[in-house]
């Protein structure tokens with residue numbers, strides 16, 4: 683089974699001006715697409731050819747002989763999750779269950795926002811910042827390169843923010859902090875986090 687590049691849940695200009703159409707043309711049309719193409723080449727004619735994306739990510743995680751397969755499969759999964767972590771007109775304070783849990787587990791939205799941006803800013807080089815549900819509590823994590831909490835036992839990813847330079851360089855140049863602030867203020871999709879939370883319970 684060959685994988686297709688998933689459609690964005692909005693137009694390529696849907697996140698402008700915070701993330702430009704140019705960025706999404708490269709990020710979705712070139713980077714994400716390349717991971718899909720590479721993944722399809724790597725699984726063709728192998729036992730993975732009939733597996734789901736999640737199965738491939740989990741089966742190849744932590745296996746140095748499968749690093750290429752893991753990197754491409756995980757990047758396909760991470761990017762699809764990232765596109766849904768944003769929406770046109772998103773951003774700002776959460777609502778619903780996720781708002782309750784953020785207050786319960788971080789004390790306040792502001793504490794959460796500070797810690798989430800610190801995770802993204804503290805990821806040296808390429809990687810991801812995540813809001814996850816771990817053992818019934820919200821937690822913030824960061825992962826390098828293609829690593830993903832999808833492979834961790836008892837952890838449910840709720841939201842992610844791509845902090846690879848390709849996510850923000852055209853719009854924010856070297857300022858990862860400005861990109862992260864805009865992600866939270868203008869883009870983050872709390873409906874998606876609430877849906878993932880509901881699916882996990």
Ligand SMILES: [Fe+2]
Nearest residue numbers: 844846848849
């Ligand atoms: Fe990316």
